[in-house]
Amino acid sequence: MKVKTPSKLEKILASGQMAVTSECGPPRGSDPHVVTHKAEKIKNHVDAINITDNQTSMTRMCSLAACIRLKLMGLEPVLQMVTRDRNRIAIQSDILGAASFDINNILCLSGDHQSFGDCAQGQNVYDLDSMQLIQTVRHMRDEGKFLGGDPISRPPQMFVGAAENPFADPYEIRVPRLAKKIAAGVEFIQTQCIYNLDKFEDWMSKARDRGLTDQAYILAGVTPMKSAGMAKYMKNRVPGMDVPDEVVKRLAGTPKEKQAEEGIKMCIESIQRLKEVKGISGFHIMAIEWEEMVPEIVERAGLYPRPVVD
Amino acid sequence: MIVADKKPIEEIIDYVKDHQSILVLGCNECVTVCEAGGKKEVGLLASALRMHYLQQGRDVNIGERTLERQCDHEYLEEIRTSVDNYEAVVSLACGVGVQFTAEKYQNLPVYPGVNTLFMGANEMRGVWSERCQGCGQCLLAHSGGICPVSRCAKRILNGPCGGSTGGKCEISKELPCGWQLIIDRLKALGRMEDYEKISPIKNWSTERSGGPRKVVREDLKL
């Protein structure tokens, strides 16, 4: 696939090498060092860093500001943008703000419902959904125009991504939905974290059958389990998460002080297996509040050192 | 129909606490059907208010009347003379009726007795659920007769989102995922290829965002 933007992530993917991305959650405050410290820990082990956008509807420092911090450090951010909190004016405006700092990657999301977070009484916006946001960014980049039709001076040059959850219901439309996002203009996908590798491989084979893996880069999402408790929580309390019983059993069968170590081991095993799946272009390692483990995971999974592109 | 639910009695008592004579005004349409503001509910509220004032040792006159509708001039006219006997009205009609009554009887405080919620249907006795949000640009022809604006908590037009689990919305196990319903229906109608058609960005200017709305039918105006 041709390179269309100055994005470092796009260049690595286009070169055929496995890409590695990770994520940082901004603080529930205004201290920029929280972001920069997290980024410091992982910067040499990943190609780009996602900054989450008020994840689970908990009010945090905005993704855009934190992405700017990363950019000022010379790192490659991925701006996550949810449509829950902004109308199309603010969306286009924030995209231009990001582009003014040469932030070249965006992940288009709908966003968790506000009832999960700290402002459950607030309104939600959803002026656009994630599909329409993808279309909007492509329109701004490729046509160089606002949604209203006027030309944009110095259009954004963003590599457009989206999330996909192969484990959400109903399963039968999860590949059609991927096809839809690609038709809307998505260029890379980061999946929800994978524990059910069989189901994921099935999803991938259906995607390959439709030629979708030739049209967009798919980065497999992985999250190491810290404990059996975490595994159980994610299995039972997080919507759209598929954690097979064997995963919980394996952790529960490990003594408590060794569970974190076992979780890392299992994560690395998943990456090794997923490397062999045709159509996988890289990994998105989400180690929430455990960012310090990302370098070890990347190294032990044989993904270090990271490629250098100009 | 418009679905409303009774306001808590303590809230209504607080509204009318300074008045000496109160008319409880019901409506024979939507609020009767959802058993929140019809003749029966007027009777219950009036009885409750009388018992409240009796215990306070206050002699307050509580009147009861139920109109066919409170959103039409001709029915509101029916209380033109009797309304002078009261200092205040508690209207059990939907928000429309409360306002229309207030507009007509400018010098009379009109308090709402119900909370108006949504346009919906009666699933079974005692259960009403939302179906329409009045977006002004009905797209039901393209979504298998199920509305993504009113049945999806995020009103996503290209759903479902990644939180749909077991046919339920991520916000509640009681809430069916609107998009699951749409997909099931498209399957039943043999129109699954419609699923991959991308729904374009919606024009929201005909819904609330565009400002208070009006329909004018020149062919009906005298």
Added chain:
Amino acid sequence: MRLPYQPSIKIIRIPCTGKVDALHIMRSFEKGADGVYLVGCREGDCHFNQGNFRARARVEHLQKLLDKLGVGGQRLQMYNLSSSDGPMFALFAEEMHKRILEAGPSPVRLALQKRKQGQSAHEQAVAAA
């Protein structure tokens, strides 16, 4: 069976407790009743299928309202028995009677009495003048 029960209890016969309107109950309290209770068929045995379930739902709803109004939800009760169970009927009557004695006179009844006294005192004053 001619089992005795309190003379203060007035019986109103209805074909089914499901026929009892919430408004009947509210008006009874409004007119000064100290207590109201419904006696219906055993749950599952309603002669008209669901009547006693509807009655119970109404009773529970009104108990909350009566509590809010300061009248006292405990003054309203629902009992279930088989139609031939005379002893049970007498037992419920006794239980309800005890409950109302404990609760005391209904505040609404007291207010009505007070108002009546106030009115007759007023009338006397007017007559004397």
